Amino acid sequence: MPICVGIPKEITEGERRVAIVPAVAEKYTKKGYKVILQKDAGAQSFFNDGDYDDISYVDSAREVFEQADVILKVQPPTVEEIDLMREGSIVIGIMQPHRYPERVAKMRDRKISSIAMELVPRISRAQSMDVLSSQASVAGYKAVLMGADLCSQFFPMLTTAAGTIRPARVLIIGAGVSGLQAIATARRLGAIVEAYDVRAVTKEQVQSLGAKFLQLDVNAESSGGYARELTEAEKHKERDMLADHVAHANVVISTAAIPGRKAPRLIDRNMVERMHPGAVIVDLAAESGGNCEVTEPGKTITHHGVIVHGPVNVPSMLSVHASEMYARNLMNLLELMVVDGELKPDWEDEILAGSSLTRDGQILHEPTRTLVEGGQS
Ligand code: NAD
Numbered sequence: 001m002p003i004c005v006g007i008p009k010e011i012t013e014g015e016r017r018v019a020i021v022p023a024v025a026e027k028y029t030k031k032g033y034k035v036i037l038q039k040d041a042g043a044q045s046f047f048n049d050g051d052y053d054d055i056s057y058v059d060s061a062r063e064v065f066e067q068a069d070v071i072l073k074v075q076p077p078t079v080e081e082i083d084l085m086r087e088g089s090i091v092i093g094i095m096q097p098h099r100y101p102e103r104v105a106k107m108r109d110r111k112i113s114s115i116a117m118e119l120v121p122r123i124s125r126a127q128s129m130d131v132l133s134s135q136a137s138v139a140g141y142k143a144v145l146m147g148a149d150l151c152s153q154f155f156p157m158l159t160t161a162a163g164t165i166r167p168a169r170v171l172i173i174g175a176g177v178s179g180l181q182a183i184a185t186a187r188r189l190g191a192i193v194e195a196y197d198v199r200a201v202t203k204e205q206v207q208s209l210g211a212k213f214l215q216l217d218v219n220a221e222s223s224g225g226y227a228r229e230l231t232e233a234e235k236h237k238e239r240d241m242l243a244d245h246v247a248h249a250n251v252v253i254s255t256a257a258i259p260g261r262k263a264p265r266l267i268d269r270n271m272v273e274r275m276h277p278g279a280v281i282v283d284l285a286a287e288s289g290g291n292c293e294v295t296e297p298g299k300t301i302t303h304h305g306v307i308v309h310g311p312v313n314v315p316s317m318l319s320v321h322a323s324e325m326y327a328r329n330l331m332n333l334l335e336l337m338v339v340d341g342e343l344k345p346d347w348e349d350e351i352l353a354g355s356s357l358t359r360d361g362q363i364l365h366e367p368t369r370t371l372v373e374g375g376q377s
Contacts, residue, residue: 003343004034005334006068008061009041012075014312016044016319017326019072019093022051024327029054032341038064045319065089069343072330074323082106090343092330094118094131095357097368098260105372107358113345114357117329119365121354122224128332129351133177134325139284139314140181140255144170147251147282148189150300150307156190167192171249172211173242173266173291174256175202178284182253183209194245197256198227198238216241226259235264242266247274254291255284260367262289269293269303277305286310 005028007020018041020028028035035055042048049057058064065071065084073093077085079102085091088111095116097104107114117131127133148155151168158165170186172179175197183206186193193211195202198220206213216238222228230238246252246267252275256264263285272281272294283295294303295310302308315322336352337345345352347359356364363369 002032002034003338003341004036004067004069005072006036006064006070007038007041007072008064008081009038010044010074011061011078011081014316015075016316017074017323018042018045018047018319019074019323019327019330020052021045021047021324021327022053023324024331025052025055027331036064036067042323045323047320047323070334072327072334074326076100076103077107079103079106082110082112085110085112087111088113090115090337090345092117092333094135097357097365098371101368101372104357104363104368108361108363108372111359111361113359115333115352115355116357116365117326117333117355119355119357120333120351123350126351129329129336131326131329134329135315135322136176136178136255137181138318138322138325140178140253141185142314142318143178143253143255143282143284143311144182144185144189144251146309146311147186147253147280150280150282150309151251152278153250154190155186168250169194169248171195171245171252173197173252173254174285175199175206176255176257179253179255180205180209182255183211186251186253187211191251194249196242196245198230199225201225214241214245224259227256229258229261230264239266239268239271243271243274246271247276249275250279252279252281253284254281256291257285257288263291265289265291265293267292272306272308273304275304275306279306281306281308283308283310284314287312 039057071091076095090113092115120129155168157167168191170191170193172182172195175195187210195206195211196214200219203213218234220228283292285291286297297310298312300309
């Protein structure tokens, strides 16, 4: 029996991505998988049913869940969806367990083997499965376009018969995957770009993209190449250093994050009030608490004449390419579980062990288990 991969339509409001795109579906079918797609599942990403060759279509998510050995999702399945799944099914998606603990508990109770793509360890062998990177680069690119759109100035320098236009000054805070993509995009649009990160190793990466690196004598690199939380004294130092640069920027794109924690607060109300009227802040950390004190997630507000944008689910806005990359990340992970055309996951494998959320009635991811089950053993 071929392995059956099923893709239901995403039902979370605002989610436009899909977990399979036609080019990836073709790869699955060529490898001998059976692919079942709920009708219209790709429509929000402009992939119409006719674009997928040699796959089966079903009318409802219920039929997908009844037949599939492996269910591919973007957003975590809802409690209602989990209820429709067969006991022992494998479901892979971006699970956001801290946000939806009740769904994790349901997957545990229904004995679903769930894999959270965002928990895939960031080791070199897993680079092709790294959804944090693929989706963050989409977000970094789009953030700059949103900033340029909200800004009432040109980004490039222009020499025209009507005079010379000065280039926009763009400040990127946080130079991880999304920040570096934001720098590259702002530079391509011709802006003067400054960037800052607490990890000293980013200095060269920032400079190689043609941006100026703002130096602070703090290096907060921690395990796995991530940033650690700063001490109170370091936080003051950082805000003092950033204040003038924020005040002079036409557009600030903030992307700073610390894994598993609330986003660091880097731009306070006073700093916003020192900016020029018409200046723009795009706070990519809006969903995880915001880098800016006045950000309202999902809204664009004006504070003291400064436009503060707090977009949510930015990768979904670029659904075609975000889906393409995500679908490839998923296939690469699934391939790890297949031996000679059969589903034989080695759950001890570092990648699967790190990303498994629930299996056999247990929550395997320690922080999630503590969140859901508290002190229970
Ligand atoms: P992230 O989304 O967790 O954070 C974004 C950025 O915010 C990071 O660069 C971080 O240093 C920065 N930041 C945190 N606190 C800050 C503060 N107070 N002020 C300014 N900046 C702050 O990180 P990410 O983009 O997902 O990844 C960060 C790093 O992880 C990468 O650059 C890389 O070194 C590593 N990584 C490794 C792999 C791999 O090996 N496969 C893949 C991707 C990323």
